[in-house]
Amino acid sequence: xxxxxxxxPLKCIGCGRCEVACGHLRDEGYTVTSASLMLYRAEEKKxxxxxxxxxxxxxxxxxxxxxxxxxxxxPQEESSPGGKPILLRPPCDECDPAPCxxxxxxxxxTL
Amino acid sequence: MYLYNEKLLVVDLTAGTLQVQSLSDDLAEKTIxxxxxxxxxxxxxxxxxxxxxxxxxxxxxxxxxxALAVLTRKLASGxxxxxxxxxxxxSELKYAGFDAVVIKGVSARPVYLWVxxxxxxxxxxxxxxxxxxxxxxxxxxxxxxxxxVQVLAVGxxxxxxxxxAQLVANYWATGDRAGFGGILGAKGLKAIALRGLGLIDVxxxxxxxxxxxxxxxxAAGSAPAQGxxxxxxxxxxxxxxxxxxxxxxxxxxxxxxxxxxxxxxxAQMGPAAEEPGFLATDREALEVLRxxxxxxxxxxxxxxxxxxxxxxxxxxxxxxxxxxxxDTSLLGEVEAAGQEPEGxxxxxxxxxxxxxxxxxxxxxxxxxxxSEEELxxxxxxxxxxxxxxxxxxxxxxxxxxxxxxxx
Numbered sequence: 001x002x003x004x005x006x007x008x009p010l011k012c013i014g015c016g017r018c019e020v021a022c023g024h025l026r027d028e029g030y031t032v033t034s035a036s037l038m039l040y041r042a043e044e045k046k047x048x049x050x051x052x053x054x055x056x057x058x059x060x061x062x063x064x065x066x067x068x069x070x071x072x073x074x075p076q077e078e079s080s081p082g083g084k085p086i087l088l089r090p091p092c093d094e095c096d097p098a099p100c101x102x103x104x105x106x107x108x109x110t111l
Numbered sequence: 112m113y114l115y116n117e118k119l120l121v122v123d124l125t126a127g128t129l130q131v132q133s134l135s136d137d138l139a140e141k142t143i144x145x146x147x148x149x150x151x152x153x154x155x156x157x158x159x160x161x162x163x164x165x166x167x168x169x170x171x172x173x174x175x176x177x178a179l180a181v182l183t184r185k186l187a188s189g190x191x192x193x194x195x196x197x198x199x200x201x202s203e204l205k206y207a208g209f210d211a212v213v214i215k216g217v218s219a220r221p222v223y224l225w226v227x228x229x230x231x232x233x234x235x236x237x238x239x240x241x242x243x244x245x246x247x248x249x250x251x252x253x254x255x256x257x258x259x260v261q262v263l264a265v266g267x268x269x270x271x272x273x274x275x276a277q278l279v280a281n282y283w284a285t286g287d288r289a290g291f292g293g294i295l296g297a298k299g300l301k302a303i304a305l306r307g308l309g310l311i312d313v314x315x316x317x318x319x320x321x322x323x324x325x326x327x328x329x330a331a332g333s334a335p336a337q338g339x340x341x342x343x344x345x346x347x348x349x350x351x352x353x354x355x356x357x358x359x360x361x362x363x364x365x366x367x368x369x370x371x372x373x374x375x376x377x378a379q380m381g382p383a384a385e386e387p388g389f390l391a392t393d394r395e396a397l398e399v400l401r402x403x404x405x406x407x408x409x410x411x412x413x414x415x416x417x418x419x420x421x422x423x424x425x426x427x428x429x430x431x432x433x434x435x436x437x438d439t440s441l442l443g444e445v446e447a448a449g450q451e452p453e454g455x456x457x458x459x460x461x462x463x464x465x466x467x468x469x470x471x472x473x474x475x476x477x478x479x480x481x482s483e484e485e486l487x488x489x490x491x492x493x494x495x496x497x498x499x500x501x502x503x504x505x506x507x508x509x510x511x512x513x514x515x516x517x518x
Contacts, residue, residue: 013366014359015359015361015364016199016361017364020173024173024316024320027310028316029312030171030172030173030313031311032206032307042259043382044258044282045245045386046383046384046385046386047355047356047387047390048381065382099320102324103173103324105336106364106366
């Protein structure tokens with residue numbers, strides 16, 4: 001496993017600060033399109049929110065029922081048509097200190 | 112000017128037209144944004160009983176609690192009323208490319224407003240007529256092929272023009288206690304749908320970023336995620352059998368809301384049942400029901416039904432408490448009886464400033480480190496606007512100014 005970040009999805013409160021903080025590193029402004037991790041908020045009626053994360057080789061889904069790691073290119077169980085999906089995002093460049101970690105208020109994302 | 116999109120959207124429902132206007136530096140400086148900008152836009156657009164939906168300069172940033180948008184309208188008396196919108200409604204409008212939207216006139220046919228990528232259109236809503244807010248949200252997300260589209264929905268109560276109708280955020284109750292659901296419903300507007308993928312530019316990006324992260328951690332440390340019940344142990348105990356997870360709004364370190372499951376085991380963390388419960392967002396309504404001695408499950412089901420119908424939870428809770436019943440037949444009575452429009456309540460002196468800047472008044476009230484000085488410094492770092500301490504209060508519309516003085 002080559003994950004740079006560690007996730008505790010049950011600590012996530014769905015604020016999306018990590019996504020905006022990661023995007024800030026690339027764009028020097030606030031946006032939700034350029035981060036390597038994104039808040040998964042497509043199943044709001046079920047309260048099934050969590051984080052999706054892209055590394056150089058893997059796609060990670062850190063959602064309340066657990067953390068799943070898939071090699072990129074493997075078929076995904078599900079995909080959201082919305083916005084700019086995680087597949088089109090740049091991969092994590094493994095910065096340290098990581099703005100996503102520094103911005104998370106609950107310790108759901110750590111190094 | 113940095114932090115602003117410098118774009119306003121003016122929707123004339125009577126004519127069926129949409130105009131994009133620029134937000135000048137002068138106007139931004141004079142009003143700052145949010146409720147201040149809305150007050151001025153309501154003067155400029157006096158015809159057609161307008162409603163303004165406005166963000167502030169900090170909405171969509173990493174300043175803690177930068178989730179806020181404000182709805183504002185003028186009562187017959189001439190006084191302004193405001194409703195706070197949180198979750199992802201403010202940030203989505205800001206990232207969609209507009210600072211504020213003016214909605215005036217009455218549409219001859221049912222429509223919904225679709226705002227995205229600096230563009231906007233009025234879409235046919237004839238198939239949405241009569242649907243409840245959950246059905247409306249699902250239908251629009253389905254139509255747009257994107258289930259992250261944020262939907263401010265008018266339910267059947269709003270279509271009926273009830274003054275107790277509120278605008279619902281996707282599926283959940285909002286802080287609208289001023290009947291915006293009924294006002295927009297009477298305009299023939301069934302929903303406002305938002306999707307934002309834009310970029311907010313910052314004057315001093317590193318400085319604002321670092322300060323925002325620091326303040327975020329301070330707020331997280333002193334007010335940990337406790338959900339809707341906060342430190343109220345009686346309310347915590349009442350809700351305990353149904354608690355799934357706490358949830359926050361965009362960019363906020365607090366988690367003031369709690370998802371409650373009653374049609375599935377709350378310990379179920381995977382996505383199983385389609386509609387297992389609802390997100391509690393109105394603590395006062397819960398408290399009224401609990402104090403009246405009503406049982407929790409029936410109360411939660413009643414509040415879900417109110418949200419679906421597009422009714423404000425508080426008048427529903429008040430009637431249920433008075434009757435000692437959580438029967439959903441109460442909803443029709445509340446819809447018919449209506450309510451007196453009420454502006455924002457229980458704000459601190461600093462909290463009320465969030466209505467200009469786009470920061471949630473709840474987090475400003477909860478965390479003393481989020482002071483007026485910090486708000487002004489964030490505004491300066493972000494936009495270059497320099498204001499003296501005390502200047503913000505002078506820009507608040509009269510009703511909010513009264514709250515600030517009385518706090």
